[in-house]
Amino acid sequence: MSKSIIVLGAGMVGVCTALHLQRLGYTVCLVDRREPGRETSYGNAGLIQREAVEPYPFPREFGKILRVALRRGFDIRYHWAALPTLMPRLAGYWSASAPARYRDIVPPYARLILHAIDEHRVLMEAADCLALARPGGYRAIFSRADSFALATARAERLERDWGVHSAVESAADLRRAQPMLAADAVGAVHWQDPWSVVDPGALVTAYATLFVRQGGEVRQGDAQSLRGEGAGWAVETVDGVLTAQQAVLALGPWADGMLRRLGYRLPLFVKRGYHRHYVCARPPSVPLQDADRGFMMSPMRAGLRVATGAEFASLGARATPLQMTRAESAARRWLDLGEAVEPEPWLGARPCTADMLPLIGPAPRHPGLWFNFGHGHQGFTLGPISGRLLAEMLDGASPVVDPAPYAPSRYA
Ligand SMILES: Cc1cc2nc3c(=O)[nH]c(=O)nc-3n(C[C@H](O)[C@H](O)[C@H](O)COP(=O)(O)OP(=O)(O)OC[C@H]3O[C@@H](n4cnc5c(N)ncnc54)[C@H](O)[C@@H]3O)c2cc1C
Structure with a gap:
């Protein structure tokens, strides 16, 4: 069992954690x-959002809160039935989003984001899958002059504070850059640093394949069967019981259920989201965000992926894809989407924490157990750097960034 570790959860975060431990x-x-x-x-x-140095705060503007509460717009929606459970966690999110606290949350978030592209690049080169990535950023396009002006000012601030590169484009610039757009925007912010991936699942598969090629093992099993065994941990898999000295929980949106079994009550919640692919004969050359309506249009191998904003609901509640329906009709104003590829939209959930920072570090009350989850809107971006940070902490090496702000003990 010497230096043996079980990583529970093989999403972007778990796979990257496994690679760095290896x-x-x-x-x-x-x-x-x-x-x-x-x-x-x-x-x-x-x-892969190098520009996302500021995590999404809870809206504080009265107009926006009223719009969400009255269920106008479709960037943010909620289920009434989820509110009693969600309220205490959302209260924590609301208070962490107050300007004075939020100011302190941005730097540790940004310090992870700044490493995102470099860390992905290293893994992509090793896994020989750079072809899945498309440098060139993405464009946030605006229909309203007031939001475009705010975004322009924000772009200047992010360049000054965090070296985020962008170009502000007029309506004419945008038309020249993306002639397939069927409607006029008032302008766009072209975030130039991010990369986009043409098949996100295939990127995780490529990283997992690298892990196996280098001697790692992937097994099917249920994380809920995790139990302490002697000085280590054991979990049931289809190939029998697996034991190891240490274990890492990288269960994304399912972490909360597991933690409750272990006796932790942490302020975790999910923001669900939908996507659907469309045939789209003339897709944009880089992803487009309809910034005023809050959805993405990403050209991918499977078609143009239209992905929605946040739905506050229980993880397992039935799908209510109204945001998808609205995003589809708004996207049809911009692009000739054509037919949907799948009969039903995909539904998933962003694993969120009240203070918008992931939990990366030792479990407060279980020696040999480690947490790596809660990456919210940017877990795909942050998987490699979070995996590296967790691995270095666990190994006692000098960590790539100061891990203190992400310590799970902040909630214990
Ligand atoms: C619509 C939408 C758009 C998004 N867009 C972006 C984006 O553009 N860029 C970005 O950076 N992020 C984006 N995100 C967020 C990002 O996808 C997540 O933060 C990230 O995928 C979380 O990764 P993870 O590895 O923590 O979780 P997951 O990928 O969910 O992995 C968790 C794993 O745990 C496994 N698991 C769960 N329970 C058990 C169990 N009992 N036993 C065994 N295994 C179990 C699951 O099968 C799964 O493989 C988006 C999210 C959504 C919903």
Whole structure:
């Protein structure tokens, strides 16, 4: 069992954690109930978001809160039935989003984001899958002059504070750059640093394949069967009981259920989201965000992926894809979408924390157990750097960034 580790959850975060532990000489087994990269890390908008140095705060503007409460617009929706459970966690989210606290949350979030592209690039080169990535950023397009002016000012601020590169484009610039657009925008912010991925699930698969090629093992099993055994941990898999000295929980949106079994009550919640692919004969050359309506249009191998904003609901509640329906009709104003590829939209859930920072580090009350989840809107971006940070902490090496702000003990 020496230097042996079980990583539970084979999404982007778990697979990258396994790869980095392997690099440090650990014997790692990845356990998931499905194939690697089949859940949230499959269904996202595929952006590696070097520009996302500021996590999404809870809206504080009265007008926006009223619009959400009255269920106008479709960037944010909620289920009434989920509110009693969600309220205490959303209260924490609301208070962390107050300007004075939020100011302190941005730097540790940004310090992870700044590494995102470099860390992905290293893994893509090793996994020989750079062809899945498309540098060139994405465009946020605006229909309203007031929001475009705010975004322009924000772009200047992010360049000054965090070296985020962007170009502000007029309506004419945008038309020249993306002639397939069927409607006029008032302008666009072209975020130039991000990469986009043409098949997010395939990227996780490529990283998992690299892990196996380097001697790692992937097993099918249920994380809920995790139990302490002697000085280590044991989990049931289809090939029998697996034991190891240490274990990492990288269960994304399912972490909360597991933690409750272990006696933790952490302020975790999910923001669900939908996507659907469309045939779209003339897709844009880079992903487009309809910034005023809050959805993405990402050209991918499977078609143009239209991905929605946030739905506050219980993880397992039935699908209510109204946001998808509205995003589809708004997207049809911009692009000739053509037919939908799948009969039904995909539904997934962003794993969120009240203070918008992921939990990366040792479990507060369980020696040999580690957490790596809660990456919210940017887990696909942050998987490699989070995996590296967790692995370095676990190994006692000097960590790539100061891990203190992400310590799970902040909630214990
Ligand atoms: C619509 C949408 C768009 C998004 N767009 C972006 C984007 O453009 N860029 C970005 O960076 N992020 C984006 N995100 C967020 C991102 O997808 C997530 O933060 C990220 O995928 C989380 O990765 P993860 O590995 O933590 O979780 P997951 O990918 O969900 O992995 C968790 C794994 O745990 C496994 N698991 C769960 N329970 C058990 C169990 N009991 N036993 C065994 N295994 C179990 C699951 O099968 C799964 O494989 C988006 C999310 C959504 C919903």
